Every structure is written in structure tokens, then in C-alpha cells.
Amino acid sequence: MESVIRGAAIYVVLLIIIRLSGRRTLAQMTPFDLVLILIVAETTQQALLGDDFSIINSIVLILTLFVVDIGLSFVKQRVGPLEKWLDGQPTLLLSHGQPDLKALSRTRLSVEDIMEAARSRQGIDRLDRIRFAVLETTGEISIIPERG
Numbered sequence: 001m002e003s004v005i006r007g008a009a010i011y012v013v014l015l016i017i018i019r020l021s022g023r024r025t026l027a028q029m030t031p032f033d034l035v036l037i038l039i040v041a042e043t044t045q046q047a048l049l050g051d052d053f054s055i056i057n058s059i060v061l062i063l064t065l066f067v068v069d070i071g072l073s074f075v076k077q078r079v080g081p082l083e084k085w086l087d088g089q090p091t092l093l094l095s096h097g098q099p100d101l102k103a104l105s106r107t108r109l110s111v112e113d114i115m116e117a118a119r120s121r122q123g124i125d126r127l128d129r130i131r132f133a134v135l136e137t138t139g140e141i142s143i144i145p146e147r148g
Contacts, residue, residue: 003048003057007064010047014040015072019086087137094133096146097126107135117141 048061076083093103099111114133118124122143132144 002050003052003060004064006050007048007061008068010044011065011068014044015086019088090137090142091135092132093135093141094127094130096132097128097130099127103135109135109141114141114143118143 049057072086076086091103091107093100093107093109094111094114099114104110111127114130115125115127117133117140118130122145124130124143124145129146130143131146132142134142134144136142
């Protein structure tokens with residue numbers, strides 16, 4: 001029973017920390033982000049398993065994490081504000097070529113991140129050719145080009 005409680009608690013704590021840390025995608029990971037994830041993974045493993053490294057304990061922990069994840073998805077469907085907090089909302093980063101500096105700061109993104117998305121997704125090479133840049137809840141940057 002201790003493993004189940006420990007697993008559920010670690011899941012919730014990691015979910016909160018990841019949610020508060022921002023919406024960067026794996027494609028936007030820096031070497032620092034990768035090192036951080038590796039350290040967190042090792043620390044999490046030690047916190048989850050404690051002194052019990054048995055296969056049964058590992059299976060119980062895996063099942064616990066999946067059950068918590070599935071349960072949380074059901075709760076999110078029924079409680080709208082919880083879903084918005086956990087998954088976030090799209091964030092307008094740029095409008096008609098003008099970056100929203102507060103939104104960029106809050107999301108820890110830069111104009112260069114927007115331009116990278118604009119070049120790779122739309123072939124756009126200048127800010128004034130972007131009508132809107134939106135940080136989606138998935139961490140992707142959507143680019144809507146100016147008409148004309």
C-alpha cells in the first residue's frame with residue numbers, strides 16, 4: 001500500500017512541477033533540459049521504489065501511475081477549470097508582426113523561437129509576414145501568415 005501512495009504522490013508532484021515549468025516540447029529541449037530530465041528520472045525512481053526493488057513492487061507502481069493518469073483524465077473531463085489549469089490554454093505570442101513581450105517572457109520563449117517555427121512550418125522569414133503566432137497547449141507554435 002505504501003508503494004501505491006508513494007506512486008500517486010510522486011505523479012501529482014511531477015505533474016504540478018512540469019505544469020508550472022512551462023510548455024516546451026521535446027523538440028525545443030536544450031541539453032540542460034535533457035540533463036534535468038535524466039536527473040529527475042533517477043530521483044523519481046529512487047523515490048518511487050524506496051528500498052523495494054522487486055518486480056512486484058515495480059508492477060504495482062506502473063499500474064498505480066497508469067490508474068492515476070486515467071483517473072485524472074476522467075476528472076479533467078468533468079471539472080473544466082482543472083482541465084484548463086493542467087493542460088493550459090493557447091497563448092497569443094505575436095499579433096500582426098508585433099510580439100507580446102509579456103507572453104514571451106511568461107512562456108520563456110523568444111522571437112527567435114517564433115521565427116524558427118515560421119520558417120520551418122510556413123517558409124516565412126520576417127515578423128511582419130506573421131498575422132498570429134500562438135503557443136498551443138501541446139507546446140507547438142502555430143503560425144498564421146498575413147494575407148496577401
